[in-house]
Amino acid sequence: MIKKAENIIVGISIGDLNGIGSEVVLKTFEDSRMLELCTPVVFANVKILSFIKRNLESAVVLHGIDKLDQLVHGKINVLNVWKEGVDLNLGVNDDKVGEYAIKSFVAATKALKEGLVDVLVTAPINKYNIQSEDFKFPGHTDYLDQELEGDALMFMVQDNLRVGLLTDHVPINEVASRLTEDLIVKKIETVRRSLIRDFSIGNPKIAVLGLNPHCGDGGVIGKEDEELIKPVLKKIFDKGTMVFGPFAADGFFGSGHYEKFDAVIATYHDQGLVPFKTLSFGKGVNFTAGLSKVRTSPDHGTAYDIAGKGIADFNSFKEAVYLAVDVYRSRIQYEEMTEKPLKVREK
Incomplete structure (x- = not known):
């Protein structure tokens, strides 16, 4: 059976909180029709996103959860990956903020591997401030290549x-x-x-x-x-x-x-x-083609120069959500066709 569109769970890693990632995520789901396409789960902290939402004067309603089994279809779910507050300085490269970008990404990837979310859409990170003893990858793709089956x-x-x-x-x-x-x-x-x-x-x-x-x-x-x-x-x-x-x-x-x-x-x-x-x-x-799971991202970076100004173009992120859902459904159809090939009617 093809999974219903609105029940496809889209995991979203929040990216660099000092960049435009949060803005493009919120703007994407200001259109309530997106919640008919899928169920988003943002891996972050609901208090942080609520602060950014108020700063952007966004009308979206966020639903904070502490476990993925608490998610609600038809809502913008925010999984609290951390509890503590984070000092933001929009538009500034900050190593501490980079740590939270990776906390979000690692948690979202784990949920993807375990099948708790169906696809992953990653907001932009800064490749410099994410480096640490625990994370020594140039970016998202190299880590996913290690964690998921296939060749990225x-x-x-x-x-x-x-x-x-x-x-x-x-x-x-x-x-x-x-x-x-x-x-x-x-x-x-x-x-x-x-x-x-x-x-x-x-x-x-x-x-x-x-x-x-x-x-x-x-x-x-x-x-x-x-x-x-x-x-x-x-x-x-x-x-x-x-x-x-x-x-x-x-x-x-x-x-x-x-x-x-x-x-x-x-x-x-x-x-x-x-x-x-x-x-x-x-x-x-x-x-990211070639992996056992579906991952997409917008084709831009953190855009520090316009962070917090409310002028970021969200179309690439929105298209990333569309493509993730389309590829997920295409894979289900492909698997059903290959497992149950069509019978050729005998003449």
């Missing part, structure tokens, strides 16, 4: 535009050395499986961008495209995966060529995210 892949999504990465948060001078046949094969397979299971695309077409300008111009400005990427893509294609490339990155998006494919895989972070964020108009979502 950053997959940026906005409607039919989907951009994955062979390497993500890697210094540019290390990208070429990180590219291997095994990595390329694994990432393409992760994208292919995600397109089928998470987006209900039967036989997806995938484009891969080249590493060097003009894909190396036959080796004149780099040999990786000709000697590594192209042969690997041919092997994968010959085994039945509809993968094409490498394509020169400079004109690929501007020409609209990306529209011919179900997903595009860039070789490094900015090669994929610069055109994605240019085309997505503030509605892009960061989806």
Whole structure:
């Protein structure tokens, strides 16, 4: 049975309390129709969120709970992950606030693993103030990759535009050395499986961008495209995966060529995210493909410069909630279809 939409429980980690995370969460659920889509559970503290709500003059009603079995469908539930007060200085990088961002995230991830929430949507964190002896990860994705089954892949999504990465948060001078046949094969397979299971695309077409300008111009400005990427893509294609490339990155998006494919895989972070964020108009979502559970996040950061001013655009966070619910339901449908394949009527 497909789970009813309003009963899909969306766990939300609050992110950096000095940033715009709380604002975009509250603004998203000011629209009461969102509570018909899902049941949100914010992992934070109801007193802190109530303070931020008053500061933003938000009309939302928060329902504080101390255990997840106390949640109420049709309400904005706030699970009290901590009891003590937190001193906020909106717009300021604060290591202490970073600790609470991780408390929220770790608790939400634990609930996701245990099946107490169905999906996870993460508000933005500051990658610098979250570091500690207990948490030594560059960000959300690396921790989720450790805690959940699978191989995490950053997959940026906005409607039919989907951009994955062979390497993500890697210094540019290390990208070429990180590219291997095994990595390329694994990432393409992760994208292919995600397109089928998470987006209900039967036989997806995938484009891969080249590493060097003009894909190396036959080796004149780099040999990786000709000697590594192209042969690997041919092997994968010959085994039945509809993968094409490498394509020169400079004109690929501007020409609209990306529209011919179900997903595009860039070789490094900015090669994929610069055109994605240019085309997505503030509605892009960061989806972590390849994991056993569903996690999404908005495609922006903490935005300290506008924190507390009530002017943050919440559309990316709202789209992250929509996508999390859509992917969750798509996975249920996929599992039901694969477990109970349709019978072919005999002639």
